Amino acid sequence: MAQQARAIQTRQSILLAAATVFDERGYGSATISEILTRAGVTKGALYFHFSSKEELALGVMEAxxxxxxxxxxxxxxxxxxxxxxxxxxxxxxxxxxxxxxxxxxxxxxxxxxxxxxxxxxxxxxxxxxxxxxxxxxxxxxxxxxxxxxxxxxxxxxxxxxxxxxxxxxxxxxxxxxxxxxxxxxxxxxxxxxxxxxxxxxxxxxxxxxxxxxxxxxxxxxx
Amino acid sequence: MAQQARAIQTRQSILLAAATVFDERGYGSATISEILTRAGVTKGALYFHFSSKEELALGVMEAxxxxxxxxxxxxxxxxxxxxxxxxxxxxxxxxxxxxxxxxxxxxxxxxxxxxxxxxxxxxxxxxxxxxxxxxxxxxxxxxxxxxxxxxxxxxxxxxxxxxxxxxxxxxxxxxxxxxxxxxxxxxxxxxxxxxxxxxxxxxxxxxxxxxxxxxxxxxxxx
The missing domain is CATH 1.10.357.10 (Tetracycline Repressor, domain 2)
Known part of the structure; x- marks a missing residue:
């Protein structure tokens, strides 16, 4: 349960980082590596939740x-x-x-x-x-x-x-x-x-x- | 008068080319050289009407x-x-x-x-x-x-x-x-x-x- 809560929190941090980068640069110019840096998570953690920049964008749009x-x-x-x-x-x-x-x-x-x-x-x-x-x-x-x-x-x-x-x-x-x-x-x-x-x-x-x-x-x- | 009409026509072709390029690529990624190619006018002709990409954009926005x-x-x-x-x-x-x-x-x-x-x-x-x-x-x-x-x-x-x-x-x-x-x-x-x-x-x-x-x-x- 604690693990699940942590996963949800990580997902939210990634979405928030992606949202911020999309907001500042526009979707086209945003890069996954910039989102990684902003979120402060590992590449593995990001790809566990989202397989691509597009999936990140869909996650943000659903918010x-x-x-x-x-x-x-x-x-x-x-x-x-x-x-x-x-x-x-x-x-x-x-x-x-x-x-x-x-x-x-x-x-x-x-x-x-x-x-x-x-x-x-x-x-x-x-x-x-x-x-x-x-x-x-x-x-x-x-x-x-x-x-x-x-x-x-x-x-x-x-x-x-x-x-x-x-x-x-x-x-x-x-x-x-x-x-x-x-x-x-x-x-x-x-x-x-x-x-x-x-x-x-x-x-x-x-x-x-x-x-x-x-x-x-x-x-x-x- | 013929010259003025031609100048107006050139200006319109440049705006239309700029509009098309902005539409396809977005303002940020558009380049003047691409607009030149699309309009089929010389660099001199373009800069006679518009001094910068921003001025082109303002011209398009006014349309x-x-x-x-x-x-x-x-x-x-x-x-x-x-x-x-x-x-x-x-x-x-x-x-x-x-x-x-x-x-x-x-x-x-x-x-x-x-x-x-x-x-x-x-x-x-x-x-x-x-x-x-x-x-x-x-x-x-x-x-x-x-x-x-x-x-x-x-x-x-x-x-x-x-x-x-x-x-x-x-x-x-x-x-x-x-x-x-x-x-x-x-x-x-x-x-x-x-x-x-x-x-x-x-x-x-x-x-x-x-x-x-x-x-x-x-x-x-x-």
Whole structure:
């Protein structure tokens, strides 16, 4: 068990090092040896977890999807709002998530499947919107697949613009604004009135969630 | 005059070559000599128009803003819609515009001011929204600066997602959808009902507009 916790920790350090190097240099120019140096692990340890630079990149790209389980809400649309606000918050505070999104947006990494995170996010949002529709929260003309794609695309551009203009300092504010402008075209008015779409919500939510896969405190010595 | 037309044409060929090379390799890996070869012009001709790779990149980035003058419309919000639909159409059909947006979105070109096109688009949309507000087309709570930023950011992400997922094949459809979901939070209902937000509008509009700076037909022999 201690060994497993240590393996998870090593994997996370490698991903974080890879994320940092991809973030600084771009995927194309990054080298495995630089990632090794940054992570402070042996070549053997790295190749035990990841067989190639591409696999490292896929691992980094998946990081943006691992939110852990957010607390269930009264409406599915609040859960959708929470996904957006929490991703915005994590983008501001977690280098691994930042690099994850950066990789998906980067041009010139031609060999990478940059569609992967888009597909995953669209699927996640579509599921929530479909459930919201089944529960009667959504206006009848709304197509969940269409709305999911709109939200995923708009989110990714707004975070990119926020990064370019101010290093994402105003990201939670901008994502709240996106949701406040788009949700009136999706939600029933009575549901809309129940939603909390504030810049500070994500921080409160995340305080209630355990990190996914985080090793137990003290497990390293065991 | 013939000489001026030829100079404009040379400048456009150089920008198009630079755009193609930036698009294929990314800004960081592109070289001036490759752009020279692609454009089929002399080093002297290139440096007459652009003093550095950075200046080439700025020239390419500005290309997305040069729409020429679109016909004035009954409402300012229709003109705003037209800007979005026309950019979507040009992104699909003009390599120079595609590379222009690609450069602004690319990570790792650290030395480039990627904020330039965002700032220009935000300013253009904000002007239109402010005029729309003065003409009473816009709901009273709408802040033109805020809405302009939202639209610019959302547009850029949706075009990026469309590129990643399907080489922008569905871009005009996706941008129409963005406008149809967001404008009900911006426009007065009576104005909303007057807007044309269709996938085919841009093509019709552009047919009525002369290319900006296009040399007159036959001017090359003069």
């Amino acid at each position: 943006q999807l691992e939110v852990g389980v957010l607390p269930p809400q009264l409406t599915k649309l609040q859960e959708l709002v929470d996904q957006g606000l929490v991703l915005a918050h994590r983008l501001r505070h977690e280098p691994l998530v930042r690099a994850s999104v950066g990789l998906a947006m980067a041009q010139g990494g031609g060999e990478l499947d940059r569609g992967l995170p888009f597909h995953s996010w669209i699927a996640r949002l579509e599921t929530l919107l479909t459930e919201a529709k089944q529960q009667g929260e959504v206006l009848s003309h709304v197509n969940p697949a269409e709305a999911a794609q709109l939200l995923a695309g708009a989110f990714s551009g707004i975070q990119e613009m926020s990064q370019v203009l101010c290093e994402r300092e105003d990201l939670e504010q901008r994502i709240s604004m996106l949701l406040r402008y788009v949700l009136p075209s999706i939600a029933l008015p009575a549901v809309l009135a129940m939603l909390e779409i504030t810049e500070t919500r994500a921080e409160r939510l995340l305080a209630t969630v355990k990190e996914p896969d985080a090793p137990e405190a003290g497990s390293e010595e065991g | 997305q803003l040069e729409v020429g003058v679109l016909p004035p419309q009954l409402t300012k919000l229709q003109e705003l819609v037209d800007q979005g639909l026309v950019l979507a159409h040009r992104l699909r059909h003009e390599p120079l515009v595609r590379a222009s947006v690609g450069l602004a979105m690319a990570q790792g070109g650290g030395e480039l001011d990627r904020g330039l096109p965002f700032h220009s688009w935000i300013a253009r949309l904000e002007t239109l929204l402010t005029e729309a507000k003065q003409q009473g087309e816009v709901l009273s709570h709408v802040n033109p600066a805020e809405a302009a930023q939202l639209l610019a950011g959302a547009f850029s992400g949706i075009q990026e997602m469309s590129q990643v997922l399907c080489e922008r094949e569905d871009l005009e459809q996706r941008i129409s959808m963005l406008l149809r979901y967001v404008l009900p939070s911006i426009a007065l209902p009576a104005v909303l009902a007057m807007l044309e937000i269709t996938e085919t509008r841009a093509e019709r509009l552009l047919a009525t507009v002369k290319e900006p700076d296009a040399p007159e037909a036959g001017s090359e022999e003069g």
